[in-house]
Amino acid sequence: MERRELLRLLATAGALPLLSPLARAAGATDNWQAQFEAADAPWKIGFVTPPGDLPLTRATVRGRFPDAVAGTLFRVGPAGHDLGGERYHHWFDGDGMAHRFVIEGTNVRHQGRYVATAKRVAEVKAGRHLTEAFGTILPGVEPPTSADAINVANTSVLPMQGEVLALWEGGSATRLDARTLDTLGVKTWRADLAGMPFSAHPKVDPDGTVWNFGVSASQSLLALYEIGPDGALRRAAVVPVPELPMIHDFAVTARHLVFLMPPLVYDGKRKEAGASFLDAHVWRPELGMRALVVDKQNWDKRQLLELPAGFLFHVGNAWEENTPRGARIHIDYVRTPNAESVFTSNREIMRARRVRLNEPHLTVATLDLGTGQATQRELPLEAEFPRIDPRRVGLRHRQVVHATQTRADVPGFGAVALTDIETGRSQRFSYGAQAIAEEHVFVPDGTKPGWVLGTALDFARQRTVLSCFAADHLAAGPVAQATLPYALPLGLHGAFVRA
Structure with a gap:
């Protein structure tokens, strides 16, 4: 089949297949909202639905944010978790809310706005959920007509050419005005690509080239993008x-695109029987963790290697070295033995229940393209949301910023860490027993060590805080911290843009 025809099929079907009539009628009376409201978990404030947009508000600042972090931190995450008395059954289903933290020394201002996707506009107008979601099929919903009909734009952001793209797994990127967070509509890269999945973790080479992918699980097709x-x-x-399988993230090196593919594979028969898109996936450990390596210049040159079965959401970085037999790729990622968390932990928090399963650990894999062999070592360090110095994307690196420190009674992580992946040495700052650390990013500062910038939910005080750390003295605590007069919904990913 010609590639243009494949593109057409992928855009038409989107990443999500349509619901069967059985699935459309399925579902008993929902009581997740009542369970959430009745729960006494103090951390549940991180999963409360804001009733509307949050106007530009000044934070209380302690210390002074360095000149290198003068600019804007953009973030996005699920926020619209319930509507009309019905609550989604999965964290990833909530309508996206975009945030911008404008940082100017001792002055920090915050604004939050729901991304006005076609889905959200229609459902708010109707006062109820209208379509299925990634992990939830509520009673009475209709089958989606396309992936963008259920696009929640809630996973990550990509600043580009004066705009910010709010990203999701299965459909188009959504354009936002970087100054106001106004929703400007979906991004169409080319007419025949309209509606194609554009995933949530694009990689930006040091020269500014953007690489991304999209997955159509029902058709076993992987879309690839190169953007100048x-x-x-x-x-x-x-x-x-x-x-x-389900792929959330990937990596680039100087010459290759690298996809670690966990054995979580789509089963069309489950979908036909009425399962949600998530529950139509089956764990098949016999497949192992396949590593797909694609030549950047010639996408027809591909190689598969195999690692032990495991699951991942996020990749830190990858780089390659030349050997007499060929390239050897090193890639660090966050690994769990299986996919239990996506099915259970990230569901139960929607009714304020903490379910502790296998915790993710920072793992470093080596893919030898010359021998076809793949090996890995797992560091004894819990981790999620790995980020690196953006100048080192695809190049050899050592430091990874990540969340760490799980607790038995609180979901998420309690600390931020900076880890040397070659030595395993790590320094961390704990936000305390009554706080949840979100993703932190690395902000370069010329030839200096740089800064670590990120948010945390202080659920004891019902406040969100933005903190800045010296990268070489992270354990000493923040050099500056801005406290909002309210708590934000716990989000996912962000990006910093210098002023």
Whole structure:
């Protein structure tokens, strides 16, 4: 089949197949909202639905934010968890709310706005949920007509050419005005690519080139994108990948795109029987963790290697070295033995229940393209949301910023850490027993060590705080901290743009 025809099929179907009539009628009376409201977990404030947009508000600042972090931290995450008395059954289902923290020394201002996707606009107008979601099928919903009909734009952001793209897994990127967070509509890279999945973790090379992918699980097709520093599409194509699994993140090196593919594979029969898109996936450990390596210049040159079965959401970085036999790729990622968390932990928090399963650990894998062998070592360090110095994307690096420190009675993580992945040495700052650390990013500062910038939910005080740390003295605590007069919903990913 010609690539243009594959592109057309992928755009038409989107990443999510349509519901069957059985699925559309399924579901008993929902009581998750009542269970959430009755729960006494103090951390549940991180999963409360804001009734509306949050106007530009000044934070209380302690200390002074360094000149290198003068700019804007953009973030996004699920926020619209319930509507009309019905609550989603999965954290990832909530309508996205975009945030911007404007940082100017001792002055920090915050604004939050729901991303006005077609889905959200229609449902708010109706006063109820209208379509299925990633992990929830509520009674009375209709099948989606396309992936963008259920696009929640809640996972990550990509600043580009004066705009910010709010990203989701299965459909188009959504354009936001970087100064106001106004929703400007979906991003169409090319007419024949309209509606194609554009995933939530694009990678930006040091020269500004943007790489991304999209997954159509029902068709086992992987879409690939190359976008120039000017924001113009250079190439897009789809490649068939047998038993293509759920892929959330990937990595780039100087010469390759690297996809770690956990054995969580789509089963169309489950979907036909009425399962949600998430529950239509099956854990097949016999497949192992397949590593797909694609040549950046020639996407037809692909190689598969195998690691032990495991699951991941996020990748830190990858880099490659030349050997007499060929390239050897090193990639660090956050690994769990299986996918229990996506099915259970991230569901139960929607009714304010903490379920502790296998915790993720920072893991470093080596993919030897010359021998076809793959190995890995797991560091004894709980981790999530790995980020690196953006100048080192695809290049050799050592430091990874990440969340760490799980607790038995609180979901998420209690600390931020900076870890040397070669030595395993790590320094951390704990936010305390009554706080949840979100993703922190690394902000370069010329030849200096740089800064670590990120948010945390202080659920005891019902406040969100923005903190800045010296990267070489992270354990000493924040050099500056801005406290909002309210708590934000716990979010996912962000990006910093210098003023």
